[in-house]
Amino acid sequence: MLPDADAAITRDGKALILAYDHGIEHGPVDFEPNPETADPERVFDLATHDAVTALAVGKGVAEAYYPSYADDVSLLAKLNGTSNLWMGEPDSAVNWSVEYAAELGADAIGFTLYGGSNNEVEMAEEFRDAQEAARDHDMGVVMWSYPRGQGLKNDTDPGTIAYAARLGLELGADIAKVKYPGSPEAIGEAARMAGPTKVVMSGGSKTDDRAFLETVAGAIDGGAKGLAVGRNVFQRENPKEILDALEAVIFEEASVDEALKLTSASAVAND
Amino acid sequence: MLPDADAAITRDGKALILAYDHGIEHGPVDFEPNPETADPERVFDLATHDAVTALAVGKGVAEAYYPSYADDVSLLAKLNGTSNLWMGEPDSAVNWSVEYAAELGADAIGFTLYGGSNNEVEMAEEFRDAQEAARDHDMGVVMWSYPRGQGLKNDTDPGTIAYAARLGLELGADIAKVKYPGSPEAIGEAARMAGPTKVVMSGGSKTDDRAFLETVAGAIDGGAKGLAVGRNVFQRENPKEILDALEAVIFEEASVDEALKLTSASAVAND
Amino acid sequence: MLPDADAAITRDGKALILAYDHGIEHGPVDFEPNPETADPERVFDLATHDAVTALAVGKGVAEAYYPSYADDVSLLAKLNGTSNLWMGEPDSAVNWSVEYAAELGADAIGFTLYGGSNNEVEMAEEFRDAQEAARDHDMGVVMWSYPRGQGLKNDTDPGTIAYAARLGLELGADIAKVKYPGSPEAIGEAARMAGPTKVVMSGGSKTDDRAFLETVAGAIDGGAKGLAVGRNVFQRENPKEILDALEAVIFEEASVDEALKLTSASAVAND
């Protein structure tokens, strides 16, 4: 963790990362609820929203779309990922070199580590190479710290999530993305364990506006420094509204009730 | 996917790739229906047909024949491949470095990825190296995206093919070659998932002229950007005629009936 | 073992290494007895104590805190380590390159070798690379020589510890950190086997002041050249006092009774 290394993908020390690696990790099934979401352009457009501090995508998507958005979007190069056709112990192919990410103009790198997998040691060493190369290119480092695999019975257990967050600090991540461990207290403890490494919660699968915003607000109150979100934004019919609301909750210390006014019901009223 | 990176192996945004890697993948048995087809020179001659936008061959064949055809054929260097003597989980040896392919004058590289194989992670990382090296040499990238191996029950299932096509986009291919998923709608959906990455259908084993052309025409109408074909062309007695017909269907928006006039029956009449 | 290579992390030929890699090796559970100990800053402060000849931490912690302590703390870069979520044969990921450790200003490297593990050969070769790179950067080398894994029934058996210490010498460590083998004679024999490589005992889990100091004093008398300690210092309420006492025992030839006067009871009296 290098102070200020993540400046290009944070705002006031917090982060709202729009994650769009579902095409590799889950495949087209994630786009079915809203077929337009298969189009990366739609998500790049969303990423120009002021609330979004970085957009996480894979190499091929970045090659095709990022050049047109370089002025308006901060690029978080998600280096590794694997299709869910994979049947082995949790693992993730490194699909993108740091050097090429830098060449394309990435502001930071993202990297998944499956602690507890039989591939943990190999993945940690791949992370080492990526993290140190990122330093050479003055890029921040975000770890998707997801304990998973043989021996992990519950991957959102508070103790496991606290360990996951601490691994982010120990191994050199500036930001650690962890699963939500079920309570503001638990993610707060994870944040305390990560020290200066910022902890952001994963958005998870789509929920309703209030439930989602309350979870995020609680996490921020508890000590989390933001959110990394995909489906809970891009699968919505009015994704910009939820971004408005998230911006209020994460960066402007708004209450959930205030933030909810920025979503559809009140939006209609304001028109 | 880098816009225009595949310009040297496409025409009007579409591709007709003549594939001739059967000598390594299947061995001499594929040449038995027409023994002359074992001779690469015959296939290089076919590749000079205007309809063909690229010829995909392995290193040894390219070394021996490509220098004589460099002015008339676009070379798609098929980097990996393995004999069917191999009994392990699907895998493919990288038989050709990108650097040497560039030295021989290749216009693009071709690379097989067996998503779902226990070797998927390793193959994806080999693809990464090849894809990025291709960028250094301004070469386009074609992925043979073929989910296969442990856990794959049906490798032409529409959902699987759509995922295969999307992997092409996500991992940085300019063109994704996929198996035909059984209907124009299904390959159209795959094409939509691949976004700017062009989807081309595999020709598969030899069928009769009308059936073959109707499948291709349907795929093009559905959204596919072309065809990668081997046996369905080179095993025919009059392979140039089927190329004439394919050219009409793929590049000239001809109907199947119009295209069929370019094949033997009518050809005889026209002589 | 290169004479004087460890000068930056020893004092009068002896070492008191404060080890703080628990966040990766054991996770937050090690901070529970004293929640403040999760904060690396607290441990860096402790490491400014005159008694401490080096502080062993991982890359991420060093990135965040070492720059502020570079004048007052000698940095021992603990290069490898793995979470205890790992269920495989003992292994340790190399999380930090020697080059980057040198860039951050490290004075020496630390490296775990699990002799007897099915990963011993691979770990020894990783140690080779690290040890030789350390020589290029004029850094000392400390081996955590911990026989462990298939076939090891008792990892504190005197014969095993003597072998562990000798491996330190043979493979090129300047200091070998070994588990305490149960008696001053046994650690003395380990020290004799290590020859010019200094043997330091591991502090192990927390014990009371007298028991701890007597073990350390006995080890020093037996021939050990110091101590590498974590929980037995940082989990205490008054860690500076135990450092005062350890300094007396290790560097000043004080008796345990004299040293104990520097801890709480007498400290209170001195106030």
Place this chain on the structure above:
Amino acid sequence: MLPDADAAITRDGKALILAYDHGIEHGPVDFEPNPETADPERVFDLATHDAVTALAVGKGVAEAYYPSYADDVSLLAKLNGTSNLWMGEPDSAVNWSVEYAAELGADAIGFTLYGGSNNEVEMAEEFRDAQEAARDHDMGVVMWSYPRGQGLKNDTDPGTIAYAARLGLELGADIAKVKYPGSPEAIGEAARMAGPTKVVMSGGSKTDDRAFLETVAGAIDGGAKGLAVGRNVFQRENPKEILDALEAVIFEEASVDEALKLTSASAVAND
């Protein structure tokens, strides 16, 4: 396959390779029928015979003897090989780098590929590196194309040998050395499948003069471009005579009867 790349180890487009890698592949047992044959000098002397277009040996033998024969012998550096103490799936260690072979003055490289072995993919990738390095040094490439291992029931089946020969072409060998598939027709078919890659038959274990020469003559008539032979030459009492006869059959279109006149019976008469 690069036209003319094998010029230094062929004569009139044909090859007679004297192979002497038995010391590694089989061990001293192959020298027992004629103990003098253990002495490499004896075989280097044989290799000065006009009939021999190249001598295939391993690195250690080349280091010791080739400098004295560099003017009279063409060196085929056999890069890989493994003792028959090996009990695993067929594999072959790469014992010699192309760079060092070039430094010692080698004219070409030889490389074994066990198609069908569980090590096929790895061996093919090692072959790639060697083949491309050979091109950098203007050396020809000979593949010992020997399908073997799990799943191969009959390694001299005509179809298998034809596939083996084709793999030579596809992967970039200038010459493919294959087992004799039992008939002139079968080796002719293999030669046709290899196209411009020259197919040479393996000499196999020692047989009598007439049987051996008839097999070779038939293979040449069938389309093979020569022979790679070891025991069938060096185990004979008068190995130069059989080389005279082979030269007649391979390079001078002599009949077997004519060639046989050059061996012992008539040789005695001519003295």
Place this chain on the structure above:
Amino acid sequence: MLPDADAAITRDGKALILAYDHGIEHGPVDFEPNPETADPERVFDLATHDAVTALAVGKGVAEAYYPSYADDVSLLAKLNGTSNLWMGEPDSAVNWSVEYAAELGADAIGFTLYGGSNNEVEMAEEFRDAQEAARDHDMGVVMWSYPRGQGLKNDTDPGTIAYAARLGLELGADIAKVKYPGSPEAIGEAARMAGPTKVVMSGGSKTDDRAFLETVAGAIDGGAKGLAVGRNVFQRENPKEILDALEAVIFEEASVDEALKLTSASAVAND
């Protein structure tokens, strides 16, 4: 095998290698018969004896002691070795790079190959790298050629030892160290199979003076070019006497009876 490459570690074409890698291979148990033998300095002193043509030690020991003996001892850098805590198939970690050995002033390298182990192929490729790097630094190469592992029933069988010696020649060793195969004839046959590669016998475990000297003298008569010895020298009370005797037998063609006069009984008489 490169003529004269071993000149720095031989004398009149013969070698007496003092081997002291027991600390890694067997551990402290080998020093128990004579506890002083744990001290490398004692062995370096022995190595200054005229009889000793090279001292084989590991990296750590060389770092610590060789600089003081560089004028009087020829250093044979034993590159690989593994503790006997290892429970897997025979393998040996490469603990020392050739480059660093050269930097420390080594005259030659030593490398163990376990032919027949499931790790044979990997070890042979590591040997290749080491052997070729040694050539770059003008260092001789000694192979500890020890068939071992799955499938080896008797690792001192004459045929196995002859094969082991031949592998030394084939793979590029200047000297092959083999187990004593039980008779002067058998080691002579091994020497004949190794051709110009010198065969030296391993000293094995400690035996009495006459038995040991008779075995060595027989081996030399049979064709061996010397001895690599550890325990049979350094475990003795008067190791210099046995070196006197070995010098007589190996380099001065003395009889065993003459040589025995140089050991204790007569030494006492001569005082």
